[in-house]
Every structure is written in C-alpha cells, then in structure tokens.
Amino acid sequence: MQRLVLPLPGNEIFATRLASQCDSELGRVEARRFPDGESYVRLHGNPSGRPVDLVCTLSQPDPQFLSLIFAAETARDLGASEVNLIAPYLAYMRQDKRFHEGECVTSLSFAKLISGVFDSMVTIDPHLHRHPQLSGLYTIPTATLHAAPLLADWIAQNIKDPLIIGPDEESEQWAGAIAKRIGAPHKVLHKTRFGDRSVDIEVPDLSEFMDRTPVLVDDIASSGKTLAVAARKLVAQGLRKPECVVVHALFADDAWNELVPLFSRITSTEAVPHLSNGIKLTPLFAEAIVKGLKD
CATH class of the missing domain: 3.40.50.2020 (Rossmann fold)
Structure with missing residues (x-):
C-alpha cells in the first residue's frame, strides 16, 4: 500500500521532495485557528489502511504541537495502519535533567507525549547530551540520521x-x-x-x-x-x-x-526552512523510511 505523506503547514517543500523520493502520495494538512484561539485541523488525503508520515520540523514546537497531535490522532481515527513523525528538527532536547528544584525535565515530558501518539519517528542530529541515543527518552522506534x-x-x-x-x-x-x-x-x-x-x-x-x-x-x-x-x-x-x-x-x-x-x-x-538552506536532506530521510527504522 502506497504511503501517505502529510506536511504540517510550513513543511510543504521538504514533504514534496520526500514523497517523490519515497514514491508516496503527497497529501495536505489544513490547519487554522478559530477566533477564540482553538485549532482546526483537516486532512486532505485518505489515510485508511496505509502508513501515514506526518512531516513537521519542530523549530517552533509550542505553536505547532496541538495541530500536530490532532493531525496524528485524525489519521489514526481514519484508519491509518501506522502514523509516523518525520521531524527534521527535534525540539525539547535541552532540559534533560533537573538542574534546580521544581524544574520540569521537558525532554522526558515531550518524549512521553510524542511516544504516546506516534508509532515511530525519524529525525536528524538531535542535540543529545546525557542520553547517547533517543531510545533513552522515547519508547517508540526512532531513526537518528547524521548530516x-x-x-x-x-x-x-x-x-x-x-x-x-x-x-x-x-x-x-x-x-x-x-x-x-x-x-x-x-x-x-x-x-x-x-x-x-x-x-x-x-x-x-x-x-x-x-x-x-x-x-x-x-x-x-x-x-x-x-x-x-x-x-x-x-x-x-x-x-x-x-x-x-x-x-x-x-x-x-x-x-x-x-x-x-x-x-x-x-x-x-x-532541516529548518530558511533562506540559508543549501544542503538537501530528503534523500537521507527517504532511505530511512524505505528501509525501516533503527536507532
């Protein structure tokens, strides 16, 4: 069954290249806000019975997070056989221990949230400190690529x-x-x-x-x-x-x-859309997706 690649807004260029190199169908995630600030999410593309790869670089994680989670849950509700996160930049890697009393260890909390929604994750060069591998934080299969x-x-x-x-x-x-x-x-x-x-x-x-x-x-x-x-x-x-x-x-x-x-x-x-971009990563991600995940 052909994979379905769904980019969150702002990730369309990366997702288009990725879908082409994986021979996947390219869909679309419509995301906007109601006047009261709540999120609206709609998937364009049929997830039923097929693997779904949600593409979202998490350089601005807080404004994106709920839309990402809603998109993943919707894909699963609509019958996706698996829902994977393609995150060229992975946020919340900095705070990996409690330096001062009462602090949130955000890297662990964020990993629990992602692991509870997605079946797997692919990222590149996460800023690892005290955990040599993502498997020390995430309970889902992960692929850590290197640039x-x-x-x-x-x-x-x-x-x-x-x-x-x-x-x-x-x-x-x-x-x-x-x-x-x-x-x-x-x-x-x-x-x-x-x-x-x-x-x-x-x-x-x-x-x-x-x-x-x-x-x-x-x-x-x-x-x-x-x-x-x-x-x-x-x-x-x-x-x-x-x-x-x-x-x-x-x-x-x-x-x-x-x-x-x-x-x-x-x-x-x-990895993060910017006018300085000049080095392509999608062939690396496509190879990881096609071959399967291994941390």
Missing part, C-alpha cells in the same frame, strides 16, 4: 582549501569527522558560557593556516553568539573571513542579521 557526511561533501565541492573549525569542545566529533572525510585539517575552539546569550571563545594560534578558508561547522545555530564570537576572533588573528555550515538553522531573534556581516557565506541543511 556530517553531507556537510563534508558540500564543503569539499564548494570551498577551496578549507580549515574545519568546531566552535567548542562538543563539536570535536563533528569537526573531526567532516575533516577526515574530505582530507582537511581541523581545529576545535574552547568555549566558556556565562549564560544563554553570553560566551567567550579561546582560539589557538592558527597562523600556519593563513592560506586556508576557515569553516565553522555546528549542529545548531540558535542565538548565534558562539558563532559570532568565534568569527570575530578568527578574523582578529588575520585569517580570511570564515564560512559557516550548520545543520539546524534556528537563528533566534536577530541572530541572522548579526551573523551575516561576519561570514562570507552561511549555509544550512533544509
């Missing part, structure tokens, strides 16, 4: 003589894997965080790489503070204006406007 090879290939094709730079210690594995794949040198910076929007970066002596183009690589660009400080310090050492390549282009508040002047180019994957 590093795609970033590496894009860099190799588009940037001459790159120097791969991870902006902090967490990015060591990232930067190292990308650099190894394309045979480029890499360095990792040291970050000290003073709050959500205040960081300092220590940059080692990079004078031996003056003939190379620094490329800052990271999984998430949110506030942009880490990338901004790193870019300024690289230029202060006399290096070329850097490039930036990221997976999840969140760019909260005014981050995008702050970062654009600091980089020669900013490129992201299509």
Whole structure:
C-alpha cells in the first residue's frame, strides 16, 4: 500500500521532495485557528489502511504541537495502519535533567507525549547530551540520521582549501569527522558560557593556516553568539573571513542579521526552512523510511 505523506503547514517543500523520493502520495494538512484561539485541523488525503508520515520540523514546537497531535490522532481515527513523525528538527532536547528544584525535565515530558501518539519517528542530529541515543527518552522506534557526511561533501565541492573549525569542545566529533572525510585539517575552539546569550571563545594560534578558508561547522545555530564570537576572533588573528555550515538553522531573534556581516557565506541543511538552506536532506530521510527504522 502506497504511503501517505502529510506536511504540517510550513513543511510543504521538504514533504514534496520526500514523497517523490519515497514514491508516496503527497497529501495536505489544513490547519487554522478559530477566533477564540482553538485549532482546526483537516486532512486532505485518505489515510485508511496505509502508513501515514506526518512531516513537521519542530523549530517552533509550542505553536505547532496541538495541530500536530490532532493531525496524528485524525489519521489514526481514519484508519491509518501506522502514523509516523518525520521531524527534521527535534525540539525539547535541552532540559534533560533537573538542574534546580521544581524544574520540569521537558525532554522526558515531550518524549512521553510524542511516544504516546506516534508509532515511530525519524529525525536528524538531535542535540543529545546525557542520553547517547533517543531510545533513552522515547519508547517508540526512532531513526537518528547524521548530516556530517553531507556537510563534508558540500564543503569539499564548494570551498577551496578549507580549515574545519568546531566552535567548542562538543563539536570535536563533528569537526573531526567532516575533516577526515574530505582530507582537511581541523581545529576545535574552547568555549566558556556565562549564560544563554553570553560566551567567550579561546582560539589557538592558527597562523600556519593563513592560506586556508576557515569553516565553522555546528549542529545548531540558535542565538548565534558562539558563532559570532568565534568569527570575530578568527578574523582578529588575520585569517580570511570564515564560512559557516550548520545543520539546524534556528537563528533566534536577530541572530541572522548579526551573523551575516561576519561570514562570507552561511549555509544550512533544509532541516529548518530558511533562506540559508543549501544542503538537501530528503534523500537521507527517504532511505530511512524505505528501509525501516533503527536507532
């Protein structure tokens, strides 16, 4: 039975490519609000007797969540054989422990809500901290995809003589894997965080790489503070204006406007719709869906 791909509003481009590559039917989710703020949801496409893949990148999870859940429940009510979540960006991964008395461990709570509604989930590069796999949070089958090879290939094709730079210690594995794949040198910076929007970066002596183009690589660009400080310090050492390549282009508040002047180019994957998108992910997701899920 042919699969039915249903994008939540704002996810139509990704879903269209995905449906084509999975040989699935593309439907539509109509979602709007009544004057009192309640959600209206209607599915366009017949889910009866077939797998349904709901596509929703969760970069703005709170406004989207009820519509997503209502769409999933409706697909099941209308006879879907299974209802799966395709979430290129997975939210609520930050708060994975109780740092202060009375705090909600939102990553666990969110995982319970998703696991209670969907049969499986596919995502890419979730921001895992204390849980090495999503199976430590989610009770449904999950597929965790990785974008590093795609970033590496894009860099190799588009940037001459790159120097791969991870902006902090967490990015060591990232930067190292990308650099190894394309045979480029890499360095990792040291970050000290003073709050959500205040960081300092220590940059080692990079004078031996003056003939190379620094490329800052990271999984998430949110506030942009880490990338901004790193870019300024690289230029202060006399290096070329850097490039930036990221997976999840969140760019909260005014981050995008702050970062654009600091980089020669900013490129992201299509995990979060943004004008910086330049690296396709749908072939990776299509392969995971066709082959089945495995965390």
